[in-house]
Amino acid sequence: MRVTLSLLASFLLLNGCPTAVVRSGPVAAEGTAFAIRGVTVVDVERGILLPHRTVLVRGTRIVAVDSGAPQLLAGVTVVNGAEKYLIPGLWDMHGHVLNRWSWRAPLVVANGVTGVRDMATWTPLAEVRQLRANVQAGREIGPRFVSEGPLLDGEPALFKEYLAVGTVDRARQVVDSLHAAGAQFIKIYTHLPRVLLDAIIERAQYHGLPFVGHVPLALTTGEASDLGMRGVEHAYRHRMARATAETEIRRLLVGELETQQRGDPVARERLADSAFLMGIETYDRNMCVALGARFARNGTWFVPTLVEMRSRFLPEPRTREAFDSLFTQPKLLDMPRSLVANWRDQEMYQRGLQDHAASTREQYETAARNRAREIETRLRMTADLHRGGAGILAGTDAAITFPLVMLGSSVHEELVLLVEAGLTPL
Template identity: 30%
Template sequence: MRFSLAVVTATAFLNGCASGSRKVADDTIAIVGVTVIDPSSTQPAIRGQTLLIAGGMIRAVGPSATVAIPAGVRRIDGRGKYAIPGLWDAHVHFMNTGVTALPLLVANGVTSVREMGGHLDSTRAWQERMRVGTLIGPRIITPGPILESPTYLERVVERSRRGDPRLALRVLPYRIGIADSASAVAAIDTLVSRRVDFVKIRTSGSPAAFLATLREARRRGLRVAAHQPGAVSIGTALDSGQTDLEHAILPALSRLSPAARDSIYQKFLDNDAWYTPTLTVSRAVMLSGDSAARAIFGADALRLDARRAYASPWLLEWWRMQVDERAGDTASTRAASNEEAWQSSLADVRRMHALGVNILAGTDAGSVLVYPGFDLHEELRLLVHDAGLQPRDALWSATIGPARFARLDSRLGTLATGKIADLVLLDADPLVDIRNTRRIFAVVQGGRLFSRNDLDRMLREVRSRAAVPSR
C-alpha cells in the first residue's frame, strides 16, 4: 500500500499542477549565459550555462557553447542573472489566506507549497483550475483536514460561543477529532481514501490516540507532520512515526541540558525526520505585542508595512480573530521571557543543522503578520542571519529539501535535464547575500515564463482586490 499510495499522490500532484498553464507551457525557451545554482551541491554556482526548456520540462542544461538551441526558439539573456530552483514554502494555510495567496506566492518565486491543513475540496478545485490555466498558483501538496484532540475542538466551540461565532465556522470544518485508537485508524483510512499527500496533527490527545495515529499513518505509507506533541515526548513521537516537527517554540527542549537536547536531535537523524522551525511566525508571536499587531488594521498600516496592501479581507478577518484572542497582551509584559525563548529556538535550529538534521523553510502563511509569498524570503533571511545557516543551506531548505519530503525530488528541487521547469531568475547572487532571493527578474513554473512585467501585473491585481485599511 505504501508504494501505490505514493505513486497515486505524486502523480496527482504533478499532473494537477506541475503542468501549470499548459496553454503556454509548450513554448520552448532558452535562457542563455545564466549562472545556475544547485543548492544540493557543495560547489553550487556554475556560470555561463544555458537552460533549454520545452513542454514544461528542462530539456538540456550545460555550458552555453555546447547546448544546441533550435531555430526560432525564444531566447532570454541570462548574463548577469542567477537561476535557482523554484522555491517552496513548507508551511502554508490556505484556509486562512484565501485564494488570493496563490498568485502572490508565484509572484514571489514560490512555485510549490506544502499546505498544512484546510479544505481539501477547495484545494482540489484550485489545482484543477491551475491545470487548465484559469488560475495562477503554486503546486500544492496537502494533508486535507487537520487532526486535533477533542479537547481543542470543544475549546473552539466554547470560545466561539462566548466571543466571535465566526471562529467555529473558520476552524471546525477543516478538522477531525481523534479521541482514541479506533478514531485514529478511521481518520487515517478516510485520509487515504481522499488521496492526501501526508498527515498533519496539530494537537494530540491521549498518548494511545496519538501513537495509534502515527502507527496507522506509517502502516499506510503516509508521512506525518505534527506540532510538538503534548501526549508523549518528542523522541517517542519520532521513534513512533512522526516525520516532521513544526515550529520553533519548543519548551520541552529549553528545559534540557545540552547533552539531553543532543539526544533528542539524534532522534531526528535516526528516523530521517525533518524540522520546520517557521521562524517568521515564531518571531511574530513571541516578539510582537497586541498593540503592534493591531496597528496593521489602522490608517497608518501601509506606512508601517507596504505588504499590508496585499492582505485580502479574508486574511485580515482571521488576523483580527487571532489578535482578539491575545487581547491585552503587550510586548513589554513578556519581552524578557520571549527574547530568551527566541534565542533558545535559534540555538535549536543552529545545533540541529550542524548535526545534519533536515531543515525545511516554512512561514506559517496565514497566521497573524505573516504575508504569503513575501515572508518566505524573510524566513530564508532568518535562517541565515539569525540561525547561522549558510545561504546554500537555506536555499536547500526551500528547494530540494521539501521536494524530498514530498517524495518528488526526482522531478523537482534542482535544475537538471529531465526535471520539471520550475525556476527563479535573480538579478543578484543569493549565495553572496540571501536577501537577493527577493530580487526576482523572472519566474518559470512548469515551463511558463512570467517576466518581471507579468509578476508586477499579478501583484497589482491582488492589490486591487485587497481591503483598504481603515480605523
C-alpha cells in the same frame, strides 16, 4: 525579473539540471521558446555558481544550459538575465494554500514557491484531488502540493475546523476515511491522549501514511520520534528543554488547557507565562544535539517555522510611526486590504494587552528582553538539532493567522532566518 527566474528554475530542480556545455551553431527551438541570457545559475547540488549562462526553455522544459551567448534561432524570445540569479523553485513545507486557493495560489507561485506541503484544509478532499490534477495538467495556476485534510485533535478540539477524535473506534475510522479520500499524510495536534494517538498511529502505518504535526502533551518529543513521527512542526522549544524541565513544562501546559476549557483566562495566562519562562531558562544545548541525533536515527524531520515565531515575538515598535510602517510595506500590496487591516487591529489589540500587563517601565523592559531571548533560543535550538543530524525543512505556517507572515515571500524570509540560526546558505 526575479520572480520569473525563480519560476523557471523549478524545472531545473524537478527535471534535472543538464551539465552546462558549450555548443556551436544556432540552438534549435521547436514551438514556444524563450531564453534567459547572461544569468548566473545557482547549482544547489554542488554548491557553486555558474555565471554567464544562457538557459533555453521550450514549453515547460529547460532544454539547454549553455555557456556564454549562443546563437538562437528566430522566434526565440530573449530575456536579459544579467546580474540576476536563477534558482530552483522553492517549497513551503508548512503552508496553508488550499483554503482560499483562488488568491493564495497565484501569490505563492509569483514568489517562486512552486511547491507547498499543505498542513490542514477544510476543502473536501475530492476537490483537492481535482485541483491537484488541474495543476499537474497545466489547467490551473498554482504550486504543486501534498495535503492531508483536517488535522486530528482530542475532544474538545481547539478550533472548529479541527477533526475531534474522542474514542479509539472513532480514531481508526477517521484515519481509514482520510486514506480512502486521498490524504497523503496525517497531522496530529497537541491534545490527543496517548490511547487515541496509538490508534491513529496504528492505522496510519497500516495504510502507509506518514504522521506529522505537533507533539502531543501525552508524549515527549523523543518518544514521538521513536513512535515514527516523520515531521515535528514549529519551534516550540519548551518541548526540547532539559528532560527534568520538559516534564514540568508539560504539566503546566496541561493545566493551561484545563483552565482554557473552564474559561479562566487569568489562570491560563499565568500558567502559559510560567511554561514560557521555564523553557527559556532550562534550555540545554547538549540534550538538544542528542535529540537531533535521535531524529536522524528515526527519520524525523524538523520544521521550525521561524518566520511565524518571529511574528509572535517582534520587538515592540517604539513609536506610532514605527508601528504604522509595519503595515505599509510593499510586500503587503498583494494581500487583501481587509486582511492587512485585520492584522493591524490584531497587533494593536495585542500591544494594548502587553502595555496593560507591563504596568511599569521595568516590567515592559523585562517583557521585551524575554521576547528577544525567545527568538534567540529558538534559533539556537534549530541549529543544535541540525548539529545532531536532524533534517531541517523550510516552512512558514503562512495563511491569514499570523500578522506579516506572507504566502510566498515569507519562504525567502525563512531561509534568511535559518542562516541566522547557523545553517549554511547551501
